[in-house]
Amino acid sequence: MIWQLDIIVLSMVMICGIAAISIKDLLGAGILFGAYSFMMCLLWSIMGAVDVAFTEASVGAGVSTVFFVAAVFRTTRRTKD
Amino acid sequence: MKKLGGIAILFLGGILFYTSFDFPHWGDGKSPASQHVSPYYIEHAIEDTSVPNIVTAVLADYRGYDTLFETAVIFSAGLACFFLLRVPKRKAPTVRFYRHLPTGVTLRIEKGGRLPEKTREFERIDSVWVPYDLIIAMTCRLVVPFIQLFALYVIAHGHHSPGGGFQGGVIFGAAIILFAISNNLRRSLKRMSERTSALFGSLGVMIYAGTGIFCMLMGASFLNYSSLASFFGVDRITARSLGILIVEIGVGIAVTAVMVWIYYNLSSAGKQDEGL
Numbered sequence: 001m002i003w004q005l006d007i008i009v010l011s012m013v014m015i016c017g018i019a020a021i022s023i024k025d026l027l028g029a030g031i032l033f034g035a036y037s038f039m040m041c042l043l044w045s046i047m048g049a050v051d052v053a054f055t056e057a058s059v060g061a062g063v064s065t066v067f068f069v070a071a072v073f074r075t076t077r078r079t080k081d
Numbered sequence: 082m083k084k085l086g087g088i089a090i091l092f093l094g095g096i097l098f099y100t101s102f103d104f105p106h107w108g109d110g111k112s113p114a115s116q117h118v119s120p121y122y123i124e125h126a127i128e129d130t131s132v133p134n135i136v137t138a139v140l141a142d143y144r145g146y147d148t149l150f151e152t153a154v155i156f157s158a159g160l161a162c163f164f165l166l167r168v169p170k171r172k173a174p175t176v177r178f179y180r181h182l183p184t185g186v187t188l189r190i191e192k193g194g195r196l197p198e199k200t201r202e203f204e205r206i207d208s209v210w211v212p213y214d215l216i217i218a219m220t221c222r223l224v225v226p227f228i229q230l231f232a233l234y235v236i237a238h239g240h241h242s243p244g245g246g247f248q249g250g251v252i253f254g255a256a257i258i259l260f261a262i263s264n265n266l267r268r269s270l271k272r273m274s275e276r277t278s279a280l281f282g283s284l285g286v287m288i289y290a291g292t293g294i295f296c297m298l299m300g301a302s303f304l305n306y307s308s309l310a311s312f313f314g315v316d317r318i319t320a321r322s323l324g325i326l327i328v329e330i331g332v333g334i335a336v337t338a339v340m341v342w343i344y345y346n347l348s349s350a351g352k353q354d355e356g357l
Contacts, residue, residue: 001107047107050243051136058251063340066258070348073357 006046013039026077030068037061130321132240140245141325145304149289151247152332156286159339163279166351179203207265207355221263228256236333240322246329250285250336257337258344266349266356275353278342285335289328296324304328 016039020032037060044053105112122135122143132138140148175192182202236249261269293304301308306324307317315323349356 051134051140051245051248054243054248055251058248058255062255063251063258066255066262067343067347070344070357073348074350 001046009039009042024079026079027072030065030072034061034065131318132322134240137239137245141328142321152286152289152335155339156282156335159282159342162343162346166346168351178206178208180206218263221259225256225260229253236329239329246332247336250333251340253337254340257341262357273341275345278338281338282335282342285331288331292327
């Protein structure tokens with residue numbers, strides 16, 4: 001485990017998470033959740049949990065982003081609050 | 082109220098952060114989990130189940146009961162989306178759009194107008210979003226079989242490499258979703274209808290639970306695959322490996338179908354007529 005890489009990826013996870021809940025654009029929030037999942041996937045693979053990283057990449061970064069985009073497409077793009 | 086919520090979140094987050102110092106360090110050999118649970122799996126997994134990937138052995142064999150209910154959770158997520166979103170009445174939309182294929186002219190047909198249903202020269206297109214792009218459609222058509230092949234490889238090769246039913250099922254479902262996005266929802270529904278996806282979703286869970294019950298009928302406890310040895314005609318260790326494979330296939334079928342089912346309901350807002 002390279003600790004510099006670990007710190008960079010972990011801070012990217014935190015930035016993506018905070019940005020996803022504070023952004024007004026819901027489509028952007030969905031994409032940011034995809035980026036968050038991908039960074040989590042990198043974190044899992046840094047820690048050697050390859051199976052979990054694979055699941056995170058396929059479910060979190062892949063299909064759930066599609067579900068978010070589909071839900072935004074059918075509802076509204078801007079939040080009410 | 083917003084301020085109060087912020088204070089509560091900061092307080093609870095602080096407690097969480099403070100208690101996280103009590104966790105064992107990453108890869109600590111002296112932590113309770115590494116003392117008796119992990120060493121058993123690392124030392125005995127290959128001689129118990131003949132599966133080189135310990136994660137698969139733990140997921141589908143030692144902790145098979147957990148995974149059964151994970152699959153059930155995914156199936157009930159599909160059911161929940163169905164009950165929340167599906168609009169039962171199939172009401173035809175008042176305005177429909179058709180494309181004349183040789184010329185590319187779009188026709189707008191109001192209610193009462195004659196619809197060119199049977200002719201091959203007209204193709205119905207969505208009113209909200211028109212994905213007419215030859216390059217995208219053809220590229221996705223070329224890519225989809227390879228994604229499906231990769232998904233089957235992930236399911237079948239889960240014994241030896243990272244992967245298994247969940248990941249492979251999600252990738253297979255993503256291939257079908259890609260087809261639905263690049264073409265349109267109706268064409269995808271013709272290939273894999275809602276009824277098919279619902280049936281396959283329950284079939285996958287049934288394969289998993291049925292394997293467990295079959296093990297009971299063979300005279301062992303629930304999901305103890307070594308009792309399948311006499312059924313397959315192999316020794317008890319290989320029987321556990323085969324049992325894991327059957328269970329993973331069931332999980333893959335369930336996850337594929339449920340992903341596609343959720344996508345159908347989400348993207349068409351439950352009408353299953355026009356979608357993303």
